[in-house]
Amino acid sequence: MTSSAADRMHAISADTRHTVEDVLEYARRRALYEDVPLDKPLTPRDLERLASGSITPEGIGSRRAIALFENVLAPACVSTDHPGYLSFIPSAPSKASLAFDVVVSASAIYGGSWMEGAGAVYAENEVLHWLAREFGMPAGSGGVFVQGGTIGNLSALVTARDAARRRAAEEGRTPPSRWVVVCSAEAHSSIASAAAVMDVDVATADVDENGRLHGEAVARVLDEHGDAVFAVVATGGTTNFGIVDDIAGVGAVARERGVWFHVDGAYGLAAMLVERMRPAFAGVELADSLIVDPHKWLFAPFDACALIYREPALALSAHTQKAEYLDTITGKPDWNPSDLAIQLTRRARGLPLWFSLATHGTAQYRATIEYGIDLARRIADEIEQRDGLSLVRDPQLSVVVFRREGWTLADYEAWSDRLLEEQHAFVVPSSHADEPVLRFAIISPLTTFELLTAILDTLV
Numbered sequence: 001m002t003s004s005a006a007d008r009m010h011a012i013s014a015d016t017r018h019t020v021e022d023v024l025e026y027a028r029r030r031a032l033y034e035d036v037p038l039d040k041p042l043t044p045r046d047l048e049r050l051a052s053g054s055i056t057p058e059g060i061g062s063r064r065a066i067a068l069f070e071n072v073l074a075p076a077c078v079s080t081d082h083p084g085y086l087s088f089i090p091s092a093p094s095k096a097s098l099a100f101d102v103v104v105s106a107s108a109i110y111g112g113s114w115m116e117g118a119g120a121v122y123a124e125n126e127v128l129h130w131l132a133r134e135f136g137m138p139a140g141s142g143g144v145f146v147q148g149g150t151i152g153n154l155s156a157l158v159t160a161r162d163a164a165r166r167r168a169a170e171e172g173r174t175p176p177s178r179w180v181v182v183c184s185a186e187a188h189s190s191i192a193s194a195a196a197v198m199d200v201d202v203a204t205a206d207v208d209e210n211g212r213l214h215g216e217a218v219a220r221v222l223d224e225h226g227d228a229v230f231a232v233v234a235t236g237g238t239t240n241f242g243i244v245d246d247i248a249g250v251g252a253v254a255r256e257r258g259v260w261f262h263v264d265g266a267y268g269l270a271a272m273l274v275e276r277m278r279p280a281f282a283g284v285e286l287a288d289s290l291i292v293d294p295h296k297w298l299f300a301p302f303d304a305c306a307l308i309y310r311e312p313a314l315a316l317s318a319h320t321q322k323a324e325y326l327d328t329i330t331g332k333p334d335w336n337p338s339d340l341a342i343q344l345t346r347r348a349r350g351l352p353l354w355f356s357l358a359t360h361g362t363a364q365y366r367a368t369i370e371y372g373i374d375l376a377r378r379i380a381d382e383i384e385q386r387d388g389l390s391l392v393r394d395p396q397l398s399v400v401v402f403r404r405e406g407w408t409l410a411d412y413e414a415w416s417d418r419l420l421e422e423q424h425a426f427v428v429p430s431s432h433a434d435e436p437v438l439r440f441a442i443i444s445p446l447t448t449f450e451l452l453t454a455i456l457d458t459l460v
């Protein structure tokens with residue numbers, strides 16, 4: 001390609017100026033929507049009919065491309081920030097974090113090394129250190145923002161196994177033929193997925209009648225598997241119910257046995273920022289590693305998981321990639337985020353949260369998280385009072401699981417489809433103990449009691 005051909009894309013010309021302005025204008029409008037449309041997916045066939053043919057040798061131009069996105073592609077994506085989006089775990093990025101995500105993109109920052117991204121890495125670390133202090137982790141703890149909880153859990157477990165391997169070698173022990181990670185049956189699917197990637201076994205410890213994992217159950221599994229266990233995982237808020245394990249009990253057992261203790265708080269650990277919720281999370285300070293996803297309950301855009309280690313040096317030795325072209329970076333004692341997880345090139349994905357926290361202050365975050373917890377309680381009480389509806393379990397965080405008496409899965413699905421078709425809300429059925437159930441996952445401060453009761457009104 002000649003440099004003049006390359007110039008069409010990179011030079012500041014009237015064309016590229018229009019492109020940037022059009023894109024930012026659309027971003028501005030979308031970020032400031034008063035009423036975010038819920039929208040819904042289209043079939044591959046419909047999208048083929050409406051949106052194919054955009055990739056051509058000459059390009060279709062930014063005006064047409066943006067129009068295609070705004071009018072066809074974007075409406076074919078459910079808005080996860082709609083206040084009636086209550087499925088899975090919704091997203092509720094603050095306006096500040098959304099807007100700043102555009103800045104991260106516009107700045108072409110390399111967030112993998114101190115040498116290249118010092119300013120961004122410093123700001124991300126301010127957030128990570130604040131979180132670490134909130135969770136009671138000691139000075140010297142640190143970590144990195146990775147893509148999501150799945151990569152965060154995998155990276156932490158890889159570090160744990162690396163530490164266990166090295167310790168076995170130091171103590172002259174033969175490593176086990178199969179390494180084992182211990183968690184509860186209620187642990188997130190990403191733990192089993194990490195185990196599959198790592199080719200290790202999962203041993204599940206029994207939970208109590210409330211779905212919580214305790215130290216005694218973990219101790220029994222440790223008795224059975226002995227030195228083969230390289231990590232114990234407690235969940236700080238299960239995804240389906242928001243159940244918080246007995247973290248202190250599990251952590252104490254892991255400590256006593258000298259096994260790595262990981263806390264998966266992808267969804268729920270944010271609740272620990274609320275003072276009155278802190279007792280429920282006692283024991284987090286025992287963690288060797290933990291995760292919490294800002295894209296879940298810390299009002300940041302997709303995608304970001306804060307992964308924090310008690311001893312970051314252990315992560316460095318597990319994850320630092322060695323290559324001749326990287327020697328100039330890895331040879332220095334700098335803080336290089338790439339070296340703490342499974343990744344090399346990385347977006348400075350913690351910056352939108354940094355900007356929003358810096359703008360609004362931590363008190364606003366605590367209050368907004370507390371709003372979700374209170375709303376979950378209120379709507380749970382309302383559900384209990386309504387004929388034909390009943391709670392499956394009392395909510396602990398901001399997830400409310402309930403049933404409509406007499407309904408089959410087909411009834412729930414038809415109702416859910418109708419709700420989305422009418423652009424009212426997005427609530428998909430879940431299941432518990434082989435029973436189909438409904439679930440409200442509340443994250444957005446724009447989700448109101450009235451909106452939720454209006455949804456309950458349709459369950460007739």
Ligand SMILES: *Cc1c(COP(=O)(O)O)cnc(C)c1O
Pocket residue numbers: 089147148149150151153188190235237238239264265266267268293305
């Ligand atoms: C969501 C979730 C994960 C996975 O996080 P992703 O960001 O979706 O990869 C892991 N653990 C728990 C408890 C979760 O709620």
